[in-house]
Amino acid sequence: MVQLPDDVIGDAQTSRFAWNRLEELVDVGNRMAGQTGEEAGAEIIREAFEDAGLSEVKIDEFEIPGWWRGSSSLTVESPSERVHDGSHQVIALPGTPAGEATGRVVDVGTGTYDEFEEKDDELEGAIAMASSDTPESADRWLHRMEKYVNAADHGAAAFVFRNHIEGALPPTGEVGYHNRPGPIPAVGVSKEVGARLARYAENGDAEATVTVDCRNETATSRNIEGVVGPSEPEDRNGGGETAEADAEEEVLVTAHVDGHDIADGANDNGAGSVLTAEVGRLLTNVADELDSRVRFVTFGSEEIGLRGAYYCAETTDLSQVKCVINLDGACSSRNLRVGTNEFEALEELFESVADEFDAPLSTGDTISPHGDQWAFVQEGVPATMTGTTSEQSGRGWGHTHADTLDKLDSRDLRDVATLVTEAVYRAAQDEFDVEHRSREETRDAIDEGYVQELKMGGRWPYDDLEE
Template structure:
């Protein structure tokens, strides 16, 4: 029966929830807005047909944005379109000689004298470089080199300073003040202040807080389960429509479709919309530490979907998972770009790093890096209802495929995951950010 496809393609269930999330406003981890978004998601999952929809709380390191400024070449930059603090930056003022490291590649840090200096680094990497460098990797290279402060320069034009957390699991608050500046401010200070003394100032409220995961279930009461996941929280500077309101809204849309196909599910679907993803995957790590990994058949994680009409998938070296994605994409006639590489930067990772099969699903977009993500421009007007509906159909079909008795995806040995990270040159960055989980 294909009636569910037509019903999903004309459904407003997911889009209505997306509007609910963006209209809440600030959904920063640990905030009242994040709590209200989680409660709304719980209710939306229940209305869509999921069972036992509830919240599960956990403690986090709270961080609330105050003011931030950058003084350089006789000018003060303190407007929100110019400079913003990076979440979990410590409060404080730092002064030092500005050193423009350009892209901030690992070798750039090795070749420079950064002790007591203020490091300026771009948010992208050159086309010829073989991997993405996460913001936290550049930050901790600066910390390790003895820098006094870190300035993260957006590569996307439009007066859009980038946000994104610093800190580690062991030390959730970073070591040195950190701010993001727009591409325009970055270009100006690189031209006018490189080699001069600059001042970076950050104020923030740092105290204990509480976040929560949203749980619900569909399908039979089987021993194993498929995790269908997203994250509810977003950075406080924008609506968080793309990252990750659309992911959570699509989960609701998928649940609405699966509730109509519950007899097609051979395996329980455990829906989890995580809290505190943007500050270190805290919600998903909380669940992964308490879950029996042998009982998790696969993780289907939606983070960044609907940004483009086509879908991208990290398959993380699980060949049977890649085959299942390709089969569904062919069957549904929907483009799917599958990479076997590891992507250690979303809520699948606390499971995948220990060998649990998992895929990170996102919307394919042109350009490098996050684009409008993690900026003031992450707003609802960038998204299309059509894309949410279409992707909801494809991902519901994929969920049924992954929950089928006919689909078996072997878990991988964590040593294989570690070796693949080494081969892909990702291990170095994970070690410096404190994210390397393996014994060397």
């Protein structure tokens, strides 16, 4: 049966608290990690946490490798001269270095490892172009970073990432990850620009120049935190005996407030950020019924390598974290999707909530390094990636200029808030139990493809176990 009181569910279904904050957040515009817009977005969420009634609200700053966009262009030299320099045609990918490269365009299709090997003798000094698509034959999604690093490793002088969705503008996205800045200039182009280049490349006479102007400098990012429920155990901070009312563990509800500088970041991830505040607001009404404290954290710098999540995981006593429910891309519809990272109890939790509300739900149990929950999963902490699915969502307009408020619906936001609040409420009860894994168990359970991706991006966390 549904465990939240009727008045809390009614509040969730009629509230405009989250939607109003989302309007404020998208109106900031550029919320790129380490820049003034991310700071402004963090302040909006801090105020939302306070208005929601959360306690211990604070902003925690940390240092990151920042990246600032300049101008970019792709000039086709032959067979037909054309300059692409509008942001609707070409944009630099974060983590790229500044630079210019001229060479023959080599189309490596969807950028699988096999396709790069097939074109190996053509790629030295060339401009490698790969689609944002992943073929149906692949056993997992191929990340743009893998395609970028493969291009550099095969001797390419520059990388072009072409969208595979028509009319959806050029895609952006981090390519440097933990090896910032990357080794070669990289740009994203629209499907239409990419299709023209692919047609030229098929005839073997396409030559182009990629130019990227950008800055890679140290910057400051920030996480925002707030708490609902029992207070933190005193002895966790050396205070001796723990008071009887104190919680021995906590549930983390997380999201990321940063976005890409070309977009408003409405669904990715303004919606997730305001949902943390809304779930917190709703739980303040039942705070005395929680057996575990619930800590809400919106991270900075997710889009450039999960840096806010890593910082939080490194500065948190993970043995006290019961589980993490991470919200990302959670307002494209009311159809919930939960990635459970092979934590069966978390899958059962969300399935029971969906059953009680007769709500659509899809789940996946793959241990995935994509999303802020990974910083905790890699250490064996139970965590989900919780979002929504729809035919209109995904890379079609995610990570492009088109991730705007008009794509979203306030009714979907209210429905998701209701379901997530119920799930968090249940997770914070003593009756809910989910076991941590050891780091060794997690390492051994990761799919070989993701092992390859993590090592390629400098993100493999288990070298200490293999010495």
